[in-house]
Amino acid sequence: MRATLSSWACLSLSLLTCSWLCVTTENQCKIRNQVADCSHLKLKQIPSDLPINITALDISHNQLNKLPPENFTKYSQLTYLNAGSNTLSKLHPELCQILPLLKVLKLQHNQLYELTDNVFSSCSSLMELNLGYNIIKIKNNPFKNLKNLSILDLSHNRLLSTKLGSQTQLESLRELVLSENRITELKREELDFLSNTSLTRLDLSSNPLNKFHTGCLRAIGNLYGLVLNNMKLSENDTEKLCLELSGTRIQNLSLSQVQLSCIYKSTFQGLQTTNLTSLNLSKNYLLTIENESFAGLSNLENLNLEDNKIYNLTSHSLYGLSSVKYLNLRRSHVRKIDDFAFRWLSHLEELLLDGNSFQEITPNMFTGLDNLKYLSLCNWTNGLQIITNKTFSSLANSTLQFLNVTKSRITKIESGAFSWLGHLRILDLGLNEINQVLTGHEFKGLQNIEVIYLSYNKQLTLTSKSFAFVPSLRKLMLRKVACSSLDISPSPFHPLQNLTILDISNNNLANLKDDLFDGLHRLEILDLQHNNLARLWKHANPGSPVLFLKDLLNLHVLNLKSNGFDEIPVQVFKGLFQLRILDLGLNNLNLLPASLFDDQKSLNSLILQKNLITSIEEKVFGIVFKNLKELEMDSNPFDCTCESISWFVNWLNVTQTNIPGLDTHYLCNTPSKYHSTLVMHFDISPCKDSAPFKLLYIISTTLIMLLIFIVILIHFEGWRIAFYWTVSVNRVLGFTEIDRQQEEFDYDAYIIHARRDRKWVSKNFIPLEKNDQSQIRFCLEERDFEAGISKFEATINSIKRSRKIIFVVTEHLLKDPWCKKFKVYHAVQQAIEQSRDSIILIFLHDIPDYKLNHALCLRRGMFKSRCILDWPAQKERVNAFHQQLKMALKSSSKIH
Ligand SMILES: *[C@@H]1O[C@H](CO)[C@@H](O)[C@H](O)[C@H]1NC(C)=O
Ligand SMILES: *[C@@H]1O[C@H](CO)[C@@H](O)[C@H](O)[C@H]1NC(C)=O
Numbered sequence: 001m002r003a004t005l006s007s008w009a010c011l012s013l014s015l016l017t018c019s020w021l022c023v024t025t026e027n028q029c030k031i032r033n034q035v036a037d038c039s040h041l042k043l044k045q046i047p048s049d050l051p052i053n054i055t056a057l058d059i060s061h062n063q064l065n066k067l068p069p070e071n072f073t074k075y076s077q078l079t080y081l082n083a084g085s086n087t088l089s090k091l092h093p094e095l096c097q098i099l100p101l102l103k104v105l106k107l108q109h110n111q112l113y114e115l116t117d118n119v120f121s122s123c124s125s126l127m128e129l130n131l132g133y134n135i136i137k138i139k140n141n142p143f144k145n146l147k148n149l150s151i152l153d154l155s156h157n158r159l160l161s162t163k164l165g166s167q168t169q170l171e172s173l174r175e176l177v178l179s180e181n182r183i184t185e186l187k188r189e190e191l192d193f194l195s196n197t198s199l200t201r202l203d204l205s206s207n208p209l210n211k212f213h214t215g216c217l218r219a220i221g222n223l224y225g226l227v228l229n230n231m232k233l234s235e236n237d238t239e240k241l242c243l244e245l246s247g248t249r250i251q252n253l254s255l256s257q258v259q260l261s262c263i264y265k266s267t268f269q270g271l272q273t274t275n276l277t278s279l280n281l282s283k284n285y286l287l288t289i290e291n292e293s294f295a296g297l298s299n300l301e302n303l304n305l306e307d308n309k310i311y312n313l314t315s316h317s318l319y320g321l322s323s324v325k326y327l328n329l330r331r332s333h334v335r336k337i338d339d340f341a342f343r344w345l346s347h348l349e350e351l352l353l354d355g356n357s358f359q360e361i362t363p364n365m366f367t368g369l370d371n372l373k374y375l376s377l378c379n380w381t382n383g384l385q386i387i388t389n390k391t392f393s394s395l396a397n398s399t400l401q402f403l404n405v406t407k408s409r410i411t412k413i414e415s416g417a418f419s420w421l422g423h424l425r426i427l428d429l430g431l432n433e434i435n436q437v438l439t440g441h442e443f444k445g446l447q448n449i450e451v452i453y454l455s456y457n458k459q460l461t462l463t464s465k466s467f468a469f470v471p472s473l474r475k476l477m478l479r480k481v482a483c484s485s486l487d488i489s490p491s492p493f494h495p496l497q498n499l500t501i502l503d504i505s506n507n508n509l510a511n512l513k514d515d516l517f518d519g520l521h522r523l524e525i526l527d528l529q530h531n532n533l534a535r536l537w538k539h540a541n542p543g544s545p546v547l548f549l550k551d552l553l554n555l556h557v558l559n560l561k562s563n564g565f566d567e568i569p570v571q572v573f574k575g576l577f578q579l580r581i582l583d584l585g586l587n588n589l590n591l592l593p594a595s596l597f598d599d600q601k602s603l604n605s606l607i608l609q610k611n612l613i614t615s616i617e618e619k620v621f622g623i624v625f626k627n628l629k630e631l632e633m634d635s636n637p638f639d640c641t642c643e644s645i646s647w648f649v650n651w652l653n654v655t656q657t658n659i660p661g662l663d664t665h666y667l668c669n670t671p672s673k674y675h676s677t678l679v680m681h682f683d684i685s686p687c688k689d690s691a692p693f694k695l696l697y698i699i700s701t702t703l704i705m706l707l708i709f710i711v712i713l714i715h716f717e718g719w720r721i722a723f724y725w726t727v728s729v730n731r732v733l734g735f736t737e738i739d740r741q742q743e744e745f746d747y748d749a750y751i752i753h754a755r756r757d758r759k760w761v762s763k764n765f766i767p768l769e770k771n772d773q774s775q776i777r778f779c780l781e782e783r784d785f786e787a788g789i790s791k792f793e794a795t796i797n798s799i800k801r802s803r804k805i806i807f808v809v810t811e812h813l814l815k816d817p818w819c820k821k822f823k824v825y826h827a828v829q830q831a832i833e834q835s836r837d838s839i840i841l842i843f844l845h846d847i848p849d850y851k852l853n854h855a856l857c858l859r860r861g862m863f864k865s866r867c868i869l870d871w872p873a874q875k876e877r878v879n880a881f882h883q884q885l886k887m888a889l890k891s892s893s894k895i896h
């Protein structure tokens with residue numbers, strides 16, 4: 001049970017820590033592709049549970065004090081065993097018998113002190129043996145059976161001599177490292193055990209070596225490389241050493257840091273009979289190089305003179321170095337280089353002169369360097385000041401491709417300064433003090449130039465022609481050159497149709513035209529960070545926002561960090577479909593317009609850190625977040641409310657995007673309840689059901705709509721509402737009509753008409769009374785009013801005694817003050833009090849509704865259609881009208 005549990009624990013641990021290929025044992029060794037890494041595990045025992053087919057085992061940095069052969073029997077396939085950095089003091093000769101395939105054995109940093117003759121007797125397949133950093137003293141022949149050994153490291157031991165055996169052996173050895181021992185002399189008989197060996201490298205560095213006995217190095221079968229760094233060699237020792245090397249196959253000789261202060265003609269004489277190709281003389285106190293000291297080193301290809309004190313390089317110092325391809329004179333305190341000093345080096349391809357302090361470049365300084373490809377003249381402590389059209393004239397015959405003159409206090413480049421360098425591809429003028437208007441002629445003649453670095457100079461003023469002579473340019477760096485305005489037409493970049501990288505960052509740039517980058521269809525990287533472009537994208541910018549990115553169809557990387565942007569026009573990134581990296585960090589952005597990033601579907605990396613962003617909404621980021629691999633949006637004042645970040649938190653839960661600092665630098669700012677809590681800890685469960693909010697939204701919208709409806713209704717139909725309202729109120733308050741019977745009324749209708757219509761009324765209504773069997777009785781003012789009572793009273797009484805009220809609507813009626821003010825009012829009042837639909841309108845004239853309303857406060861719409869009658873124009877319709885009138889008079893007056 002416990003075993004199962006622990007293996008389960010192991011399995012899960014291994015799943016956590018390793019990829020699928022690797023398995024972890026109980027000892028936590030990492031096993032991958034038959035390689036077991038058991039280092040740094042404080043092991044005291046050889047792990048016994050590793051797969052038996054492992055071929056490499058690293059048990060270094062543990063606490064093993066022996067390597068018992070029987071504990072390796074399982075691992076007989078091992079070809080590599082690293083037991084370094086343990087506390088081994090003894091080796092068992094049987095180890096190699098158990099591990100017959102072993103090729104590499106590393107035992108460095110142990111406490112081995114004695115190697116018996118048979119200790120490696122079975123290790124004939126061994127190719128590499130590292131015994132460095134032990135306390136070994138060699139007696140007899142411990143290595144004599146290592147017939148295939150190629151590399152033997154015995155550095156940092158207690159060897160007193162080079163003698164590793166008394167008989168010829170180690171035929172296959174290529175590298176022998178004996179550095180950091182106590183070897184004082186090289187004797188022939190102490191190296192002749194290597195008489196059948198071809199060494200490519202013998203390292204004797206850091207030994208107190210001061211005596212080279214005659215024939216010592218010739219005792220070695222072949223010696224191709226000798227390293228003697230970091231010791232003290234006098235001039236005489238060096239000379240003797242070189243004599244000992246004469247006639248050998250030596251190719252590489254390193255004498256770095258050997259305190260060699262002078263080189264004489266005789267110093268390297270011994271090397272003249274060799275094929276030496278590489279000589280390292282760096283870090284010496286080399287002061288004097290006697291003329292023609294290197295003569296005879298005609299095979300030398302690499303000469304390193306870095307970090308010396310060679311003050312004067314005369315015209316013959318380098319005489320004879322006709323094969324040198326690489327010359328390093330960095331920081332060699334060279335003050336003066338005579339004219340034609342390099343003329344001997346006709347094969348030189350790379351010349352490094354950084355960190356020196358010449359007075360000037362003389363007209364023939366580089367003459368003869370016809371094969372020079374790479375020239376580095378950086379960190380010129382005296383200062384190059386002005387580059388004239390003469391400065392590089394001595395390179396006219398070269399095919400220089402790379403020129404680096406950074407940090408050389410250049411203040412001005414004159415017209416035609418590089419006209420000699422037609423092959424130049426890369427020109428680095430950065431970190432100088434150039435202060436000038438670039439007219440374009442500075443770069444005349446650079447017809448193959450691809451890269452120009454001008455970054456970090458004092459002040460460069462660009463003009464439309466600045467780059468007119470270098471249309472082949474691919475990369476242009478103008479960072480921090482105090483070029484604060486690019487308000488130039490036509491744009492200085494227009495000739496650069498091949499440009500792929502442009503850096504104009506850190507310029508405090510505030511002014512540019514929207515066509516600045518037009519035509520740069522190959523531009524892939526644009527650096528505009530640390531400028532002052534905020535105004536250009538403001539809504540309020542005169543002449544609308546400046547959309548200067550619009551033509552950069554192939555842009556991959558855009559850096560707009562730290563520009564003070566607080567507004568972004570929605571169309572600013574439109575068309576930038578290729579954009580992979582967009583940096584908008586360190587600005588003042590708060591609200592980003594919806595669909596701002598809609599064309600950035602393939603963006604990999606979006607940086608918006610240190611802005612004022614409060615909310616992360618789907619309508620802005622939904623599309624751009626889809627393929628994002630990295631997002632940096634930390635240090636914004638996030639508003640931890642459902643509306644602002646719930647979509648973001650949801651996205652965090654499912655995304656694979658790398659978001660550095662998510663668990664430290666994405667903090668809520670508002671509301672105060674969540675201040676300084678982590679955004680990723682924001683609980684979105686209450687947001688998931690947004691129904692309450694939706695409901696609230698719906699209710700409030702409905703209410704507002706309703707209110708608007710009511711207002712409109714009241715405005716246009718208010719009268720009708722008021723009318724029905726009053727009617728209803730009357731009914732409720734008890735003015736209810738007792739639907740009086742026909743008999744209760746004295747008249748069928750009271751007729752209201754204008755005085756001027758009297759004749760028409762008499763003519764048309766009185767005959768109706770007579771003709772009709774139904775006995776209709778109208779109340780006519782003139783005829784039926786009781787005598788003796790006032791006209792007011794009479795009118796009121798008559799209206800009360802009539803079942804219906806007929807209005808004879810004419811233009812006259814509308815103007816008749818008596819009718820308007822009194823009769824109509826009472827008629828309507830009556831109708832209201834009795835809750836009766838008792839009014840009939842007869843229109844003699846065509847009166848529009850608004851006039852009717854205006855004059856009498858009545859509208860057609862107040863009445864049932866059958867109660868509105870129009871006096872027919874044609875005579876033959878009068879009968880029909882009478883019929884309609886009768887129907888209206890007979891209709892019930894109840895309001896339903
Ligand atoms: C070697 O194996 C034996 C028995 O398996 C064990 O007791 C011993 O501790 C092991 N020694 C080392 C150094 O692993
Ligand atoms: C090595 O052995 C392990 C089991 O111990 C086995 O899973 C693996 O396939 C073997 N590898 C090879 C290359 O034989």
Ligand SMILES: *[C@@H]1O[C@H](CO)[C@@H](O)[C@H](O)[C@H]1NC(C)=O
Pocket residue numbers: 234235236
């Ligand atoms: C070097 O050798 C010359 C003669 O060969 C001798 O005069 C000189 O003293 C020697 N210098 C040193 C430092 O041993």
Ligand SMILES: *[C@@H]1O[C@H](CO)[C@@H](O)[C@H](O)[C@H]1NC(C)=O
Pocket residue numbers: 247248249273274275
């Ligand atoms: C130097 O090289 C040449 C040609 O490769 C060869 O003939 C000559 O033997 C070499 N000299 C020495 C000392 O190795």
Ligand SMILES: *[C@@H]1O[C@H](CO)[C@@H](O)[C@H](O)[C@H]1NC(C)=O
Pocket residue numbers: 287311312336
């Ligand atoms: C270098 O040459 C100048 C004269 O050109 C001379 O004054 C000076 O002593 C020389 N320095 C060395 C170290 O040879």
Ligand SMILES: *[C@@H]1O[C@H](CO)[C@@H](O)[C@H](O)[C@H]1NC(C)=O
Pocket residue numbers: 331355356379381
């Ligand atoms: C520049 O040169 C000076 C003096 O030669 C040296 O001390 C300094 O380290 C150099 N700086 C660089 C960056 O190479």
Ligand SMILES: *[C@@H]1O[C@H](CO)[C@@H](O)[C@H](O)[C@H]1NC(C)=O
Pocket residue numbers: 389390416
């Ligand atoms: C170099 O510039 C000078 C003026 O400064 C001019 O007279 C001369 O012709 C120019 N030389 C070349 C080769 O352009």
Ligand SMILES: *[C@@H]1O[C@H](CO)[C@@H](O)[C@H](O)[C@H]1NC(C)=O
Pocket residue numbers: 367368393394395396397
């Ligand atoms: C360039 O080569 C030509 C012809 O070989 C020669 O006349 C001229 O002096 C050389 N110029 C330089 C600066 O090396």
Ligand SMILES: *[C@@H]1O[C@H](CO)[C@@H](O)[C@H](O)[C@H]1NC(C)=O
Pocket residue numbers: 354378404405406426428
């Ligand atoms: C020019 O040299 C400087 C300093 O040595 C180095 O930093 C820079 O990268 C070099 N320029 C190029 C283009 O390699």
